[in-house]
Amino acid sequence: MLSSLTKYRHAFLVGLQSNLVYRWNFAVRGLFSLFHLSAVFILWSAAYQGVGSGGINGFGFGPTITYFVTLLVLQFFISAFNEDYQISEDIRNGLINQFLLKPINYFGYRLSIFVAARMVSGALVLLPLAVALPFLHTYLTFPGDWGWRLALGLPAMALSALIQFSIAYCFGLLTFWFLEIQGFVILSMAVEAVLGGQMFPLDLLPAGVFAVAKFLPFYYQMYFPAAIFTGRISQADTISGLGIELCWVGILFAVNRGLWIRGLRRHTAVGG
Amino acid sequence: MNYFRIWLASARYSVVRTLMFRGDFFVWSLVELFWMATSLLTISVIYEHTSSIAGWSKYEMTLLVGTSLLIQRFLMGFFWSSIFDMGRNVRSGNFDFFLAQPGNVMFMATTRKIDPDGFLNSFVALAVVLYSAHRLGLHPGAADCALYACMVLGGLIIHYSILVISVSMVFWITNAQGVEGGYFSLTEFSRLPKAAFGVVTSAIFVWGLPAVVVSNVPASLLLHGFNPWWALWLFGAAAGWFGIAVLVFHRGLRRYTSASS
Numbered sequence: 254m255l256s257s258l259t260k261y262r263h264a265f266l267v268g269l270q271s272n273l274v275y276r277w278n279f280a281v282r283g284l285f286s287l288f289h290l291s292a293v294f295i296l297w298s299a300a301y302q303g304v305g306s307g308g309i310n311g312f313g314f315g316p317t318i319t320y321f322v323t324l325l326v327l328q329f330f331i332s333a334f335n336e337d338y339q340i341s342e343d344i345r346n347g348l349i350n351q352f353l354l355k356p357i358n359y360f361g362y363r364l365s366i367f368v369a370a371r372m373v374s375g376a377l378v379l380l381p382l383a384v385a386l387p388f389l390h391t392y393l394t395f396p397g398d399w400g401w402r403l404a405l406g407l408p409a410m411a412l413s414a415l416i417q418f419s420i421a422y423c424f425g426l427l428t429f430w431f432l433e434i435q436g437f438v439i440l441s442m443a444v445e446a447v448l449g450g451q452m453f454p455l456d457l458l459p460a461g462v463f464a465v466a467k468f469l470p471f472y473y474q475m476y477f478p479a480a481i482f483t484g485r486i487s488q489a490d491t492i493s494g495l496g497i498e499l500c501w502v503g504i505l506f507a508v509n510r511g512l513w514i515r516g517l518r519r520h521t522a523v524g525g
Numbered sequence: 526m527n528y529f530r531i532w533l534a535s536a537r538y539s540v541v542r543t544l545m546f547r548g549d550f551f552v553w554s555l556v557e558l559f560w561m562a563t564s565l566l567t568i569s570v571i572y573e574h575t576s577s578i579a580g581w582s583k584y585e586m587t588l589l590v591g592t593s594l595l596i597q598r599f600l601m602g603f604f605w606s607s608i609f610d611m612g613r614n615v616r617s618g619n620f621d622f623f624l625a626q627p628g629n630v631m632f633m634a635t636t637r638k639i640d641p642d643g644f645l646n647s648f649v650a651l652a653v654v655l656y657s658a659h660r661l662g663l664h665p666g667a668a669d670c671a672l673y674a675c676m677v678l679g680g681l682i683i684h685y686s687i688l689v690i691s692v693s694m695v696f697w698i699t700n701a702q703g704v705e706g707g708y709f710s711l712t713e714f715s716r717l718p719k720a721a722f723g724v725v726t727s728a729i730f731v732w733g734l735p736a737v738v739v740s741n742v743p744a745s746l747l748l749h750g751f752n753p754w755w756a757l758w759l760f761g762a763a764a765g766w767f768g769i770a771v772l773v774f775h776r777g778l779r780r781y782t783s784a785s786s
Contacts, residue, residue, distance in 0.1 A: 281707070288710035291726065292717065299579040299721035300571050309574040436552035443559035452567040457574060 260357055261365045268369030276377060279329075283378040286325050287385055293321045310457055312485070315394040320454050320483045322382075322389060327479055328451075329378035330371055331414035333421035336363065340425025341434050350522040360422065360509060367418050396484030405491050406481040412498045413478050416470055419505035420445075426509070429516030450476030456485055470505065473498040531628060532636055539639040554642040557601065561594050561649060564716060579721035584660040585748055586718070591653035593715040593740035596680040598650050600688070602643025603681075607635050608688050612695045618783050631774050635689060658747060665747055672751065676743035679763040683735045686763075686770035687711065693770075696777030715740040735762040 272279075301314040309317065340363060343349045352359045396402060424441065427434050446452055448471035455466055455476045466472050477494055480486040486494070543550050568590055572583040581589070611634050614620040623634045658665070665673070688708050714736035722731055731737045742759040745752065 285707045285710045288707070289713060291730075292710070292713035295714075295717055295721050295723075295726060296571075296578070299718070300575045302579065303575040303577040433549060436549060436556055440552065440556045440559055443556065443563050447563050447566060452563055453570050457570050459573075 261361050264357075264362050264365035265369045268366035269373065271366075272370045272373040276373065279374045279377045280380065282374075283329065283381040286328070286378065287381050290321065290325055290385065294318060297321075310454075312454075313394075315392045316483060316485075317454065318389065318392040319394055320479055320485065322393065323479045323482050324451060324475055326375075326378060326382065327410065327413075327475060330375035331410060331417055331478075332371075332475075333367065333417045334370065334374070336367055336370075336418060337421040337424040337434065337438050339363075340422060341428040344425070344428040344516075344520070345432070347522060349520070353517070353522070360513070363422065364418060367414075371414065395482070398484075401488055402481050402484070402491075405488075405495065406478055409473075409481055409491070409495055409498060410478040412495070412502055413473055413475065415502050416473050416498070416505060419502070419509055420470065420474075422509050423505065423512060426512040426516050429512070429519050445471050445474055448472065449474040450479065454480070454485060456480070467494070468497065470501045473501055528628065528632060531633075535637050536639050540641060543641050550642055553640070554645050557598065557642055557646040558649060561598075561646060561653075564590050564594065565653065579718045581718045581720070582661075584657045585744075588654055588657035588661065588747065589718060589740055589744040590716045591650055591657055592677070592680075592744045593712065595647060595650035595654060596677055596684055596715075596739060597712060598643050598647035599677070599681050600643075600684045602640050602647060604635055604685055604688065605643065606638040606640050608685075608692050610638070611635065612692045615695045615781060620781060621783055624781075630778060631689070631771065635685070654747075661748070663747055669746060669751070672756070673743050673746055676746060676756070676759055679759045680739040680743065682763040683739050683759075683766050684712070686766035687735070689770040690766075690773050693773045693777040696780045711736050735766060738762055 297317050298314060301309065301317075308314070312320075343352075349359065352362065420441070421438075424434055424438050427437060431437070448455070448466055448469055450472070455463055455472065458466065473494070477486075477498060481491050565587065568583070568586050571578065572586070576582075578586055611620070614622070614634075620634070623630050623637075626633045691708050711734065714730045714734075717737065719727075719731055719737050719741045722737065738755075738759050742752075742755045745755065
């Protein structure tokens with residue numbers, strides 16, 4: 254058992270090294286995220302000028318900005334960046350053949366590299382955030398009941414990372430059927446941006462739509478952990494949400510397994 | 526005239542290629558449509574909870590976002606693929622192909638491909654502008670419409686220049702991956718009304734970088750009439766940024782050393 258884990262530890266270490274090579278790309282991306290954060294800040298501060306003391310949906314400007322800052326940090330710690338593209342390239346170029354011959358699980362291998370990549374990108378986003386903090390700290394307001402939020406939010410965050418990775422993995426495996434998957438990926442990104450709460454906090458949606466969104470995997474990609482940490486969700490809703498999130502992880506794992514088995518049936522390995 | 530014929534031949538080739546990959550065309554058209562929808566949906570959701578954003582009503586804001594999307598769709602249709610490929614070609618050495626062509630390298634490299642899906646969605650963006658104008662009860666005259674078209678063209682030149690400058694960085698840093706993300710971050714500001722910016726942010730995004738002027742000037746023309754100073758600022762910015770783009774591109778080109786670049 255331990256020896257089988259060792260190979261994934263090595264994959265993780267290799268992933269750590271190769272992602273450190275691209276540290277500047279992550280740093281530049283982090284820097285550009287500050288532009289996004291500035292746009293969000295300007296838009297929402299202008300929107301809040303038109304509302305009364307009750308705020309928007311019961312939340313003031315501070316909690317809304319806190320939500321978007323939390324979202325930004327989460328993005329670099331748990332989002333899938335280009336994992337779908339890497340998997341697609343492995344399949345297209347035939348690099349996947351080597352994994353079929355070795356005693357290593359491709360999903361496990363990719364997941365190890367994903368964890369390494371997010372550790373690097375997560376650490377690097379803290380730098381531009383440290384630059385922005387002097388301007389932002391007066392607006393950041395976190396809830397007082399942080400004990401249970403941290404205890405439940407961290408597992409929710411880990412499960413969100415698994416959902417993000419599993420969806421990217423699914424799209425990568427579509428290469429067994431389609432030559433070009435970028436279109437599907439970017440299409441899905443648009444849906445994820447809205448239903449994942451990246452454009453606006455999902456609780457601003459009409460109640461009926463919000464209730465349906467809770468049962469979709471996108472809700473758990475970003476909004477759910479961000480809402481726990483920033484006080485937009487109650488303890489009871491968090492616990493039930495964790496249950497649904499766990500179900501989605503199971504469903505996505507099963508879909509991945511199914512796609513992998515059916516995809517390999519179509520796969521043709523050529524050459525040495 | 527000669528360059529127009531070259532562009533026409535490239536455009537014909539792009540259309541034929543698109544018709545060969547119809548499924549791809551359909552998916553990419555949907556991609557652009559979905560991303561446009563996300564911008565409009567965000568505005569719609571925010572206005573469910575507030576009556577104005579920096580003094581702009583819902584349909585004024587939709588007109589602004591529609592104008593920004595229209596310019597961006599034209600950029601996607603005319604230039605995006607060519608400029609995006611430029612970064613990869615410089616890295617791989619395939620950029621030699623453009624150097625060997627009998628024409629201006631910047632023109633050849635940035636206009637080779639067109640994306641019909643971008644054009645298709647420009648009709649959707651235009652429909653958003655027209656619908657907003659209708660809801661606002663605007664009735665612009667022919668001169669205003671012509672001026673609006675010129676301003677959209679000015680905005681397109683600014684977007685083109687910013688993208689060329691960004692991707693030209695590949696001549697220095699070899700890997701410009703992620704730079705296009707910077708372009709998209711910058712265009713986010715073009716969907717915000719100028720009045721929403723404070724002193725510091727105005728200095729950066731209104732006066733320093735041309736992110737806000739691109740869409741605010743044409744939208745304000747339809748909403749509030751012609752403002753000669755703003756028009757001058759937009760066309761001046763277009764000329765200035767285009768000049769900078771030409772300069773940066775040709776400075777970068779001097780550093781290009783084929784496949785080893």
